[in-house]
Structure formats: structure tokens, C-alpha cells
Amino acid sequence: MFFSLIGFLNIVLLWPLVLCSYLLNLENLVWEHMPWGLLFGAGALSLTANLLGNLGIACTFEMFLTLGLAFAVPISAIVDIYRHEVVFQGMKLAGILLILLGFMLVQLPDDWPDYLTMLLRYR
Numbered sequence: 001m002f003f004s005l006i007g008f009l010n011i012v013l014l015w016p017l018v019l020c021s022y023l024l025n026l027e028n029l030v031w032e033h034m035p036w037g038l039l040f041g042a043g044a045l046s047l048t049a050n051l052l053g054n055l056g057i058a059c060t061f062e063m064f065l066t067l068g069l070a071f072a073v074p075i076s077a078i079v080d081i082y083r084h085e086v087v088f089q090g091m092k093l094a095g096i097l098l099i100l101l102g103f104m105l106v107q108l109p110d111d112w113p114d115y116l117t118m119l120l121r122y123r
Contacts, residue, residue: 003050063107070103 020029056065074096079087088096109115 003054008082040082066103070106073099 022029053065053069056068077088077092077096081088089116
């Protein structure tokens with residue numbers, strides 16, 4: 001339901017911005033030079049990922065989906081390092097580490113602050 005709401009709001013609210021930017025010549029769209037294959041491919045992959053995500057939650061544990069989403073960026077970074085010889089520095093490395101830290105925090109139980117408070121009080 002959430003993805004349907006996002007799609008509906010995108011259709012209702014964003015098309016005037018695209019139309020205004022085209023009519024005011026803020027963005028020139030040359031239809032012959034559009035990478036239609038890449039756009040349709042990206043759209044199909046995005047739709048597939050959303051459908052698999054929704055079915056994944058229904059058929060398996062939520063942790064598996066969270067694990068896949070959390071490690072997608074670091075694994076992509078590793079592939080970029082070895083396949084495309086990309087060098088990551090500074091903020092990019094910090095972003096990857098924050099994603100992994102976020103995954104670890106999501107996996108903690110809901111009442112983890114209570115456990116932390118008990119540990120600090122009864123030391």
C-alpha cells in the first residue's frame with residue numbers, strides 16, 4: 001500500500017514540475033537522444049526489486065530483506081573496486097560504514113535502551 005501511495009503522489013504532484021521545466025526551457029528534452037533502453041531497463045529492475053521486496057517480507061523473515069538492502073551498497077562498492085578500479089575516499093567510506101551501522105542498529109531489539117540503562121546503573 002505504501003509504494004502505491006508513493007506512486008500515486010508522484011503522478012499527481014510531479015508532472016506539473018516536469019511540464020513547467022519543459023515549457024520554460026529549463027530542461028530541453030530531445031526525444032531522439034533519450035536512452036530508452038536504459039530507462040526501461042532501470043524501471044523494470046526497480047519494479048522487480050519492489051515486488052521481490054514485498055514478497056520477501058510476506059514469505060520470509062524481515063531480517064533477510066533488511067540484510068540484503070543493507071549489504072547492497074557495500075557489495076556494490078566492492079565490485080566497483082575490483083571490476084572498475086574505483087578508489088573510495090573520505091565521505092564515501094563513511095557512508096558505507098554508516099549503512100552497515102544502521103543495519104546493526106535495526107537488528108537490535110526494541111527495548112535495547114532499557115538493557116543499556118540497566119547495564120549503566122548496576123555497574
